Amino acid sequence: MPKDASTLETVLNVRGTSGVAAGQDSITGGPASAVRVALIGNPNTGKTTLFNRLCGLRHKTSNFPGTTQEARLGYLRSADSDANASALELVDLPGIYGLELDMPEAQVCRGVLAGSLAPSGERAASPDAVCVVVDATNLSRNLILVGEVLRRRLPTVVVLNMMDLTRSRGLSIDLALLQELLGCKVIPACARKGEGLTEIRREMVRALVPARTVPGTLEGLEEWADDVYARVASASESSVRSWDPTDRLDRVLTHPVFGLAAFVLVATGLFYTIFAIAGYPMGWIESIFSFAGGWIDEAMAPGILREFLVGGVIGGVGSVVVFLPQICLLFFLISLLEDTGYLARAAFVMDRWLRPFGLPGHSFMPLLSSHACALPGIMSARGIPDRRDRLATILVAPFMSCSARIPVYVLLTGLLFPQSPLKQAVAFTGCYALGVAAGLLSALVARRTILRGKSRPMALELPTYKRPSLRTAFMSAFDRGMIFAKKAGTLILAISVVLWWMSSYPHVQPPAKAVEMRAQAEVLMEQKTGATAQEAEVLNSEADAMVARWNLQRSFAGRLGGAIQPIFGPLGYDWQLSIGVMTSFAAREVFVATMGVIVAGSSDTEGVGFAQKIAEAKRDDGVTALLPPAVAWSLLVYYVLAMQCLPTLAVTAKEAGGAKWALIQLAWMCGLAYVGALIMYQVLK
Amino acid sequence: MAKGLSSAVSGSIVLGAGLGDASCCKDGATGNVSLGEIEKPVVLTTLLIGQTGVVCETCMDKRDAAMLRAMGLRPQARIRVCRMGEPWIVEVLPGGAGASGVGVGKSKGAVADSSREAACAPAGDMPCARAGGCACRIGLARALAERVLLEPRSIRNG
Numbered sequence: 001m002p003k004d005a006s007t008l009e010t011v012l013n014v015r016g017t018s019g020v021a022a023g024q025d026s027i028t029g030g031p032a033s034a035v036r037v038a039l040i041g042n043p044n045t046g047k048t049t050l051f052n053r054l055c056g057l058r059h060k061t062s063n064f065p066g067t068t069q070e071a072r073l074g075y076l077r078s079a080d081s082d083a084n085a086s087a088l089e090l091v092d093l094p095g096i097y098g099l100e101l102d103m104p105e106a107q108v109c110r111g112v113l114a115g116s117l118a119p120s121g122e123r124a125a126s127p128d129a130v131c132v133v134v135d136a137t138n139l140s141r142n143l144i145l146v147g148e149v150l151r152r153r154l155p156t157v158v159v160l161n162m163m164d165l166t167r168s169r170g171l172s173i174d175l176a177l178l179q180e181l182l183g184c185k186v187i188p189a190c191a192r193k194g195e196g197l198t199e200i201r202r203e204m205v206r207a208l209v210p211a212r213t214v215p216g217t218l219e220g221l222e223e224w225a226d227d228v229y230a231r232v233a234s235a236s237e238s239s240v241r242s243w244d245p246t247d248r249l250d251r252v253l254t255h256p257v258f259g260l261a262a263f264v265l266v267a268t269g270l271f272y273t274i275f276a277i278a279g280y281p282m283g284w285i286e287s288i289f290s291f292a293g294g295w296i297d298e299a300m301a302p303g304i305l306r307e308f309l310v311g312g313v314i315g316g317v318g319s320v321v322v323f324l325p326q327i328c329l330l331f332f333l334i335s336l337l338e339d340t341g342y343l344a345r346a347a348f349v350m351d352r353w354l355r356p357f358g359l360p361g362h363s364f365m366p367l368l369s370s371h372a373c374a375l376p377g378i379m380s381a382r383g384i385p386d387r388r389d390r391l392a393t394i395l396v397a398p399f400m401s402c403s404a405r406i407p408v409y410v411l412l413t414g415l416l417f418p419q420s421p422l423k424q425a426v427a428f429t430g431c432y433a434l435g436v437a438a439g440l441l442s443a444l445v446a447r448r449t450i451l452r453g454k455s456r457p458m459a460l461e462l463p464t465y466k467r468p469s470l471r472t473a474f475m476s477a478f479d480r481g482m483i484f485a486k487k488a489g490t491l492i493l494a495i496s497v498v499l500w501w502m503s504s505y506p507h508v509q510p511p512a513k514a515v516e517m518r519a520q521a522e523v524l525m526e527q528k529t530g531a532t533a534q535e536a537e538v539l540n541s542e543a544d545a546m547v548a549r550w551n552l553q554r555s556f557a558g559r560l561g562g563a564i565q566p567i568f569g570p571l572g573y574d575w576q577l578s579i580g581v582m583t584s585f586a587a588r589e590v591f592v593a594t595m596g597v598i599v600a601g602s603s604d605t606e607g608v609g610f611a612q613k614i615a616e617a618k619r620d621d622g623v624t625a626l627l628p629p630a631v632a633w634s635l636l637v638y639y640v641l642a643m644q645c646l647p648t649l650a651v652t653a654k655e656a657g658g659a660k661w662a663l664i665q666l667a668w669m670c671g672l673a674y675v676g677a678l679i680m681y682q683v684l685k
Numbered sequence: 686m687a688k689g690l691s692s693a694v695s696g697s698i699v700l701g702a703g704l705g706d707a708s709c710c711k712d713g714a715t716g717n718v719s720l721g722e723i724e725k726p727v728v729l730t731t732l733l734i735g736q737t738g739v740v741c742e743t744c745m746d747k748r749d750a751a752m753l754r755a756m757g758l759r760p761q762a763r764i765r766v767c768r769m770g771e772p773w774i775v776e777v778l779p780g781g782a783g784a785s786g787v788g789v790g791k792s793k794g795a796v797a798d799s800s801r802e803a804a805c806a807p808a809g810d811m812p813c814a815r816a817g818g819c820a821c822r823i824g825l826a827r828a829l830a831e832r833v834l835l836e837p838r839s840i841r842n843g
Binding site: 101141250251463 | 734746748749751752753754755756757759767768771772774777779820821822823824825826827828829
């Protein structure tokens, strides 16, 4: 018997003996006493979009302790216009199909609902309320998760998301009856358009323990879900569409040939867009850092502090932060693609290609994530059911070109093709392709040697094709950009300072020839004619460059580079590049910062861009280019293949269940990188 | 209602039983599709694009079976084949065949029909069973598709 919402609310309020509403007075106030609401739902229900809509930038990303699952914690007020608005703390849980599944995501959800797990740094306690996000166009299946949550007897609200799609398809849902049958508040919403947000915020603090009991067995729950669906859902004849593009699109996008062609086109277009657009903000950032360096140089007296700020901080961090626009743009575009529903199809396209290499289609997502960063990629490999599949994926994940490699790729492809964005894009795509190929071949080797056994077949939900959410894409780009910026402001800053110190100390006497050149310049300047002044300036510049190279060669960094250079000599690297390679063992992007501190600071091309400084940098003989094409290609291959990330090794050891896997990964990747770079240099030189 | 459908299935298959039990595939399944009549369960890969069927069981590793079940491929789920090959794409239609399936009224907002006949009607008669309707799509590797047993319900209508 359907009841209207107000009647039901009254009934629920009378029945409810616990819940958030009962303790509302005690929970209003600051974040310390915020109402904790767990946001749960099936994958592809728009949960993340809703989280972003509700919390915006007021959120932080951490993880659930003892797990590898990412946790997002957002903050909001229960209602904007309400004077008694409560502070809400929203915990975004991983998307799951069932709470009782033997999956890491489900374990996290069970732990949070049971109060035994909370995001790192937060108190572990049962949430004050649970908000179940349901795809209204797929209500039948989503109701099973709703039932599983209702069984927990926690204050619950259900959000029927994607109501716009439901309406456009001529489907209707009797909300009052659904509320009655579920025994909790049901809120229609469209997170993408921002519909229903006020009501969601309001109802989260009014949530009550459900007034209905659902069956305890899975079979019973399925029947209950079917029964509820049948009673509340109806469709009109207008919902029959004579033609729908989904089938045809799926047939093309998962086709062995057309699907792959589409994937290659999409990937190339994505990287081309990055190159074409990101250049503008990169130029602005470069100008800002250049201005800041110049300003400090003029404003401060010469001394260690000025050297530290200009050379260590601005020189090091600036040369890495400049790549922030590309990283943000990459994640923005990936998020857009994911939102369209295309990426799931791409997973199947790739499954066909992964399987011959002994990897299941499940590996696609971890490998794709590794293109952002190997750490979440390796962590997400936990979702791969088979141990051998999982280990193989973990071992090859760092071959995928992560965002830390982007600055290196951009620098080197820019040096190789300075006038052609198209060629840069092709080379850039080639780097990604080489990483993927090396990863696949390595997986094949692993599956035929240390990880023999069959792969598990793939099953994946293919979400509806839809217009992507710009807001979600912006949030994704913002999140990843912040993570990168934090890394630049901490680890990279620290390494930059150490590198600056290593490359600046000890101070040594300038070479006699440079002293002589400066003296000559001084004499010429005293003559005060235009020609002699110009000549003096040239002499001074040459003397400066000579002194800089002299100092660097005798610095701690120079001595270290000289010691390890014989190892990298066959690859075409001099001591400066050898230092760059060694210091970036901790994090790849540090290579660019190293070059910024060591090379650009020693060149005589002040006033031009960083990339040009690197391009014009010379070796010790003052004639040979630091990075001729053969060396640039060799470095590119080295950075595609080498394991240059300490945190990744640590995570591999943890996730794979032993340090031996990390050592295997390190030895294999570095060995392969060395051989690949050696071949590239010897062939091209 | 759930048990009502079992009488329509011949052979030794018991609906909902043996989920995740590899031995259940040995009997009852046939590779031949007999269109227009309800016969023994067949494997999913024998259906053509546009054909519908009711899932009897899945015969695979327990974790895979549990995952598919949670995704909607559960006993008595009605499905439609959208793509054959690698991957096999099926649409899981809303409401189980054995339970009160959603029916379609003549006009918008019509009351749901809970009769078994309506639930088991060919998908082509049901608006939300059409592509892009209220169903969800699942892509399956051939190795999994070959382990889903179902009862064919319609001739090719896609």
